[in-house]
Amino acid sequence: MQTADIRRRWLTYFSDRGHTVVPSASLVSDDPTLLFTVAGMVPFVPYLTGLVPAPYDRATSVQKCIRTLDIEEVGKTTRHGTFFQMNGNFSFGDYFKEQAIAYAWELLTTSEADGGLGFDPKDLWVTVYEDDDDAARHWRTIAGLPEHRIQRMGKADNYWSMGTPGPAGPDSEVFFDRGPEYGREGGPAADDNRYIEIWNLVFMQWLRGASIGAHDFEILGELPSKNIDTGMGLERVAFLKQGVENIYEIDQVRPVLDMAAALSGRRYGADPEDDVRMRVVADHVRSALMLMSDGVTPSNEGRGYILRRLLRRSVRSMRLLGVDTATFGELFPASRDAMKDAYPEVETSYDRIGRLAYAEEETFLRTLASGTSILDLAVTKTKGAGTGELPGDTAFLLHDTFGFPIDLTLEMAEEAGLSVDRSAFDALMLEQRTMAKADAKSKKTLLADLSVYSAFRAAGETVFTGYDYLDTDSTILGLIVDGASVTSASSGDIAEVILAETSLYPESGGQEADAGSIIGTGFDLEVLDVQRPVKGLVSHKVQVRSGEVGVGDAATSVVDREWRRGATQAHSATHLIHAALRQTLGDEAHQAGSYNRAGYMRLDFNWTQPLSPATRSEIEEISNNAIRQNLEVETRVMPLAEAKALGAMALFGEKYSETVRVVDIGGPWSRELCAGTHVGRSSEVGLINLVSEASIGSSNRRIESLVGIDAFRDLATERAIVGQLTSTLKTPREQLPDRIGELMASLKAAEKKIAEFESAALSQRVPALADTATRIGELSVVSASVGELASADDLRALAQGVRTRLGSDAAVVAIAAEVKGKPAIIVATNDAARQRGAKAGVLARAAASILGGGGGGKDDLAQGGGTDVAAIPAALDAVTGELAR
Incomplete structure (x- = not known):
C-alpha cells in the first residue's frame, strides 16, 4: 500500500464520519516558542486549550512535521525521521474515548478492499494509563482485546500534557507486533523494537497544575470541554504495510x-x-x-x-x-x-x-x-x-x-x-x-502566558476598522497589567488594552504597528505597540498619559495620520519594488521577507548574485514609473483558492486563512496576498529611492529604500553635497567624477613621493645610529630612541636597516619611538647574535613590560608597545640589562 494511498484512506474515512478536512499547516509554526510544527496537534492547540473557539466540532488532517531532537538517531533506528507526516483526528467537545477508540479500531482492522488499512487484529496491542479503567473497558468491548494485550503504563508513558499548567489527560497507544524475529515477547512494555507504536489517542479531560516531580503534577479538576487529539505516524504505517524494514525504505524515501x-x-x-x-x-x-x-x-x-x-x-x-x-x-x-x-x-x-x-x-x-x-x-x-x-x-x-x-x-x-x-x-x-x-x-520567560487572553477571545474576534477609518469608537473589553487581567489602570501605568473594535493596525505582514492613541472621558492612552497575541484578538500596549481607564469604559482608537500615511506609502512601495524586481530578474526572484514603516522599507528576496548598478537603477526606474502612472490600488477579499487561481503572489512559509485579502496595483501588474494598509493610487507613494542592496546569506539578498518625503529629503541632502563639491572644486556637476578622479590620482602620487622622501630620510639616519653601537660581551648593540615616527612600519624599517649596516658580526638593534602618541619598540637580531642566545621576542617583551603593554614576535624580529612614552629610556635599559645578564 503506497504512502499516498494510506493518506487518502485516512482523510476519506474521517471525512465520511463528519470531520472537516483541514489542510496541513506550514512546517514553520505560528507558535513563538516553536521553530517548527513538531506534531499534528500543533495547529489545533488554540482550539484544544480553549484559547480560541474551534470553528468545527471535529476535524482531521495529515500534518507535515519536523523534529530535530533525535537527529543523531536518524538512520540508526527503524522509526526516527526528521520530517514525518502525522495523521490526526480531533474532537472539540464532541465525541470522546469510546468513539475515538471505535474509530481507530475500525480503520485499522477494516480490510483494504473495504477502504481500511487491513491490519490483522491478532497483531495489535494497546497501552492505557494505569488508572484509566474506561479506556481499558472500551478496548475490551469494542476491539475484543484480551486483558494481556491491554498493558497499563504510568504517567511517563501514557499521560499527555503540554509540560505546563493547562489541559492534560491520559492517552492510549496502539502497537503492531512485528513478530518474534524482531525481539522478545511481552508486548510494548517488553520490547519497543518488536512492538511498533502506530497510533496515539489522547483523551484531554483534566486541568493540570504545576509540576510536582519529573512526571507528576497536580490535577485541579475536569476541563469544561473534553477533547480528543490522536496521531498516527504515516511513515510508520507505510513501512509496515509495504513490508520493508524501516521508514527509509518506503516509496516516498x-x-x-x-x-x-x-x-x-x-x-x-x-x-x-x-x-x-x-x-x-x-x-x-x-x-x-x-x-x-x-x-x-x-x-x-x-x-x-x-x-x-x-x-x-x-x-x-x-x-x-x-x-x-x-x-x-x-x-x-x-x-x-x-x-x-x-x-x-x-x-x-x-x-x-x-x-x-x-x-x-x-x-x-x-x-x-x-x-x-x-x-x-x-x-x-x-x-x-x-x-x-x-x-x-x-x-x-x-x-x-x-x-x-x-x-x-x-x-x-x-x-x-x-x-x-x-x-x-x-x-x-x-x-x-x-x-x-x-x-x-x-x-x-519573556513570553506572556497566553491563557490570560482566553476570556477576551471567547467574546469574539476584534473587529479591525482601520482599512476604512482612522478613528473608531469602541469599548474597553479588558486590561492586562504584568500579565494579569485587571479592572483599571492609572496615570503612568503600562498596560495592554483589549478593544471590541480598533482602527489601529497590529504589526503583521512585515508592516510595523500603527502609532496613535486611545482616548475616552477622563483618560488619554499613548499607544506603544499593537499586536495579535492570539488569532483573531488585537492587543494594544499603552502608557496611561493621564487619568484612569477601566474595563467597560467607552473609548476611541485614534491613528496618527502622518504615521499611517507614511506606512501605507512604504507598504505599497514594497509591492512596487517586488513587481519591478521580478520584471527585471525573472520569477525566480521571489520575496523572502519584508519590513516597512513610515518612510522606509526593506525587501529580502531569493537571489545569489549582487545586483549591478545598472540593474538597481532599472528596478528603481520601473518602480517610480509605476508611481508616475498613477495606477489604481484595489483590495478584494476572496477565497484562497480563487486568489491563487488569479495568480496572487504569496509569501513562502506564510500561513493564510481560507479567506484572504488580495491587493492589486495596476491590475495584475502587482497582485499579492496582503493584509497591510495601502495607498489608494500608486502616485500617493510619492518617490522611491533605493539606498542599499546587499547579501544577507548565500542565497538571499536585501534591498532597502526610502519612501515618500524621506526619499526626497535624502536626495535633497545629496543635492546639497553635490552643490558644495561643484562650488569648492569649481567644476560643473557632470564633470565631478572626472575631477575627483584626477584629484585622487594626484593625491596618490603625492603620497607616493612623500613616502619616498620619508624612506630616504630614514635611510639617512641609519649610518649615524649604527655608529652608536656599543659592546656588551660578544655582542654589538644599538639602543636608541628616535623621537616621533609616523608608523610602526617606519620604525621596523629603521631597525632592520641598522641591523644590515652592522654586518655579520653578532648584533642586536633596539630602537624605540613615539608612534601616534604611544611608545613602540622594535628589536632585531642577526644570525650570529641568535647563536649566542639573543632572542628578539624575549627582549621585546622585557621592554614592553616597562612601557605598560605587551610584546613579542620571532627570534629575529619582534615588537613591543605600551602606554607610557616617558618610560622609553627605561625600556631600552631593560633590553641592554637583559643582554648583559
Missing part, C-alpha cells in the same frame, strides 16, 4: 536512498555503516526539500540553521560514502519526484529550491576544503609535538567556526594515525549547548 547508493557505487544492505549513511542522506534531503518548499532558507540562526545542518550532514554522509563532488543535482530531483504527488508545491517551486540547495552544497564543499587545510596543519603540529591525539579545542573550532562535522574530523584524524580528544570536544559542545539553552529559556 527509498528513491533518494537508491540514488545515494548509485552515486557512491556502494550497495545498500552490504555494510551497516554505509546503510546508516544512505538513510541519513535519504531522510535529510527529503526534510530539507520540504522545509524549503515552506519558505525556509539556509542561514546561521533559527530555522535556517537547522536547514543548513541537514544539508551539511547530507554532504558529509555522501563524503563518508566516498563521494567528494556535488550530488544535490541528482538527490533533490529524486526526492521531488517521490513527494510531488502528495505535495505539488515541491515541483512548482523547485527552481527556487534547487537553486538554494545547489548553492548551499557548493558553499559547504568550499568550507570542507578550508577546514581540511586547517585540519592538515593541526595534524602536522600534533605529530611534531610527539603526541598522538588531536586537541579537542581544535576539533571544536573546526565544528563551530567552519561547520566541520566531528565525524569527519574523527575519520580524517584516524586516516592520519591520530585520535581526537573527544572528551574535551564534548565538554566544549556541552558548554555551548548549556549557554544556548539558558538563552532560549530566558527568551521563553
Whole structure:
C-alpha cells in the first residue's frame, strides 16, 4: 500500500464520519516558542486549550512535521525521521474515548478492499494509563482485546500534557507486533523494537497544575470541554504495510536512498555503516526539500540553521560514502519526484529550491576544503609535538567556526594515525549547548502566558476598522497589567488594552504597528505597540498619559495620520519594488521577507548574485514609473483558492486563512496576498529611492529604500553635497567624477613621493645610529630612541636597516619611538647574535613590560608597545640589562 494511498484512506474515512478536512499547516509554526510544527496537534492547540473557539466540532488532517531532537538517531533506528507526516483526528467537545477508540479500531482492522488499512487484529496491542479503567473497558468491548494485550503504563508513558499548567489527560497507544524475529515477547512494555507504536489517542479531560516531580503534577479538576487529539505516524504505517524494514525504505524515501547508493557505487544492505549513511542522506534531503518548499532558507540562526545542518550532514554522509563532488543535482530531483504527488508545491517551486540547495552544497564543499587545510596543519603540529591525539579545542573550532562535522574530523584524524580528544570536544559542545539553552529559556520567560487572553477571545474576534477609518469608537473589553487581567489602570501605568473594535493596525505582514492613541472621558492612552497575541484578538500596549481607564469604559482608537500615511506609502512601495524586481530578474526572484514603516522599507528576496548598478537603477526606474502612472490600488477579499487561481503572489512559509485579502496595483501588474494598509493610487507613494542592496546569506539578498518625503529629503541632502563639491572644486556637476578622479590620482602620487622622501630620510639616519653601537660581551648593540615616527612600519624599517649596516658580526638593534602618541619598540637580531642566545621576542617583551603593554614576535624580529612614552629610556635599559645578564 503506497504512502499516498494510506493518506487518502485516512482523510476519506474521517471525512465520511463528519470531520472537516483541514489542510496541513506550514512546517514553520505560528507558535513563538516553536521553530517548527513538531506534531499534528500543533495547529489545533488554540482550539484544544480553549484559547480560541474551534470553528468545527471535529476535524482531521495529515500534518507535515519536523523534529530535530533525535537527529543523531536518524538512520540508526527503524522509526526516527526528521520530517514525518502525522495523521490526526480531533474532537472539540464532541465525541470522546469510546468513539475515538471505535474509530481507530475500525480503520485499522477494516480490510483494504473495504477502504481500511487491513491490519490483522491478532497483531495489535494497546497501552492505557494505569488508572484509566474506561479506556481499558472500551478496548475490551469494542476491539475484543484480551486483558494481556491491554498493558497499563504510568504517567511517563501514557499521560499527555503540554509540560505546563493547562489541559492534560491520559492517552492510549496502539502497537503492531512485528513478530518474534524482531525481539522478545511481552508486548510494548517488553520490547519497543518488536512492538511498533502506530497510533496515539489522547483523551484531554483534566486541568493540570504545576509540576510536582519529573512526571507528576497536580490535577485541579475536569476541563469544561473534553477533547480528543490522536496521531498516527504515516511513515510508520507505510513501512509496515509495504513490508520493508524501516521508514527509509518506503516509496516516498527509498528513491533518494537508491540514488545515494548509485552515486557512491556502494550497495545498500552490504555494510551497516554505509546503510546508516544512505538513510541519513535519504531522510535529510527529503526534510530539507520540504522545509524549503515552506519558505525556509539556509542561514546561521533559527530555522535556517537547522536547514543548513541537514544539508551539511547530507554532504558529509555522501563524503563518508566516498563521494567528494556535488550530488544535490541528482538527490533533490529524486526526492521531488517521490513527494510531488502528495505535495505539488515541491515541483512548482523547485527552481527556487534547487537553486538554494545547489548553492548551499557548493558553499559547504568550499568550507570542507578550508577546514581540511586547517585540519592538515593541526595534524602536522600534533605529530611534531610527539603526541598522538588531536586537541579537542581544535576539533571544536573546526565544528563551530567552519561547520566541520566531528565525524569527519574523527575519520580524517584516524586516516592520519591520530585520535581526537573527544572528551574535551564534548565538554566544549556541552558548554555551548548549556549557554544556548539558558538563552532560549530566558527568551521563553519573556513570553506572556497566553491563557490570560482566553476570556477576551471567547467574546469574539476584534473587529479591525482601520482599512476604512482612522478613528473608531469602541469599548474597553479588558486590561492586562504584568500579565494579569485587571479592572483599571492609572496615570503612568503600562498596560495592554483589549478593544471590541480598533482602527489601529497590529504589526503583521512585515508592516510595523500603527502609532496613535486611545482616548475616552477622563483618560488619554499613548499607544506603544499593537499586536495579535492570539488569532483573531488585537492587543494594544499603552502608557496611561493621564487619568484612569477601566474595563467597560467607552473609548476611541485614534491613528496618527502622518504615521499611517507614511506606512501605507512604504507598504505599497514594497509591492512596487517586488513587481519591478521580478520584471527585471525573472520569477525566480521571489520575496523572502519584508519590513516597512513610515518612510522606509526593506525587501529580502531569493537571489545569489549582487545586483549591478545598472540593474538597481532599472528596478528603481520601473518602480517610480509605476508611481508616475498613477495606477489604481484595489483590495478584494476572496477565497484562497480563487486568489491563487488569479495568480496572487504569496509569501513562502506564510500561513493564510481560507479567506484572504488580495491587493492589486495596476491590475495584475502587482497582485499579492496582503493584509497591510495601502495607498489608494500608486502616485500617493510619492518617490522611491533605493539606498542599499546587499547579501544577507548565500542565497538571499536585501534591498532597502526610502519612501515618500524621506526619499526626497535624502536626495535633497545629496543635492546639497553635490552643490558644495561643484562650488569648492569649481567644476560643473557632470564633470565631478572626472575631477575627483584626477584629484585622487594626484593625491596618490603625492603620497607616493612623500613616502619616498620619508624612506630616504630614514635611510639617512641609519649610518649615524649604527655608529652608536656599543659592546656588551660578544655582542654589538644599538639602543636608541628616535623621537616621533609616523608608523610602526617606519620604525621596523629603521631597525632592520641598522641591523644590515652592522654586518655579520653578532648584533642586536633596539630602537624605540613615539608612534601616534604611544611608545613602540622594535628589536632585531642577526644570525650570529641568535647563536649566542639573543632572542628578539624575549627582549621585546622585557621592554614592553616597562612601557605598560605587551610584546613579542620571532627570534629575529619582534615588537613591543605600551602606554607610557616617558618610560622609553627605561625600556631600552631593560633590553641592554637583559643582554648583559
